[in-house]
Amino acid sequence: MNEEIRVIIIDDHPIMAEATKHIIEKIEGLKVVSIATNGVQGMDMINLYGPNLVMLDYQLPDCSGISVAKWIKETHPAMKIVMITGFDVLDLVAPLTEIGLHGIISKEKEAPVIRRMVECILDNQLVLPHETIAKLVSDPEKDPDQLTEEEKKIMILASSGETSSQIADKLFVSKRSVDNYMSVIYRKLAVRSKAEAIAVFQNNRKKGTGI
Known part of the structure; x- marks a missing residue:
């Protein structure tokens, strides 16, 4: 990767956010520029830093991840969005792909799997968990x-x-x-x-x- 890819993580769980940061920064060329703990703060950080990629928790304390994702697509349409969630991914696929998300990742996945999924997303692929595709x-x-x-x-x-x-x-x-x-x-x-x-x-x- 020739240019540094800026990443913002929006997750209200500090341990999970730091774990995601650790995983992301193991990928060459990626740098986490900010971690936000709620949707409003996340939108402020997005406007401030203009990241290339947003790792977005589905459930936030002040709003839903879906509402933040819709705002991102309306205001920053070129920005890549990955939803990270502990919920049943299958139920989220239809509404999130209609919005235009680039990937849905379960928090239960191991670090190497998450890294591979993010790399595919950066290569302009829509990424869903294998078991979700199998069900669909x-x-x-x-x-x-x-x-x-x-x-x-x-x-x-x-x-x-x-x-x-x-x-x-x-x-x-x-x-x-x-x-x-x-x-x-x-x-x-x-x-x-x-x-x-x-x-x-x-x-x-x-x-x-x-x-």
Whole structure:
């Protein structure tokens, strides 16, 4: 990594925050510039330091991690966000991927696993725990049809954490067109959410099925 990547951690548990800092700073080129203990302080630190990556706890004392994530995407759309949580990750996938998060990491994961997940996120991949993807694609009826080249482009961008508006800007189409494409993709992949579509798409790409 040529440039230093600035990271802010927002977590009200001091021990967990320090543990996350230790894990993050083991990755070459990353530096934790601030640790915030609540959502309001976190937003202030984000405005002050302009980090590249935010490690955000799902449950904060003054607000939810989701509300902070929405604020970040509205005010700093290029910023990467990783939600760290001790809750059942599967229940969070759909709402968080709709916001445009780049990863969801369970606090129960070991340090080397978290480091690998963060490295993938920095490489513009949407990262979910393996067991979560397995649950999302476990339905045997999810046997996807071939996607068109345009649909593949949209799914590749969605898999990197881009929102519909960001995808529209990059493909020079309207947001409504992207939403229409996504509806077709949902039907082809037999899914009902962006999170499921991404999970099925990534799973089948790894298998080399050609979608």
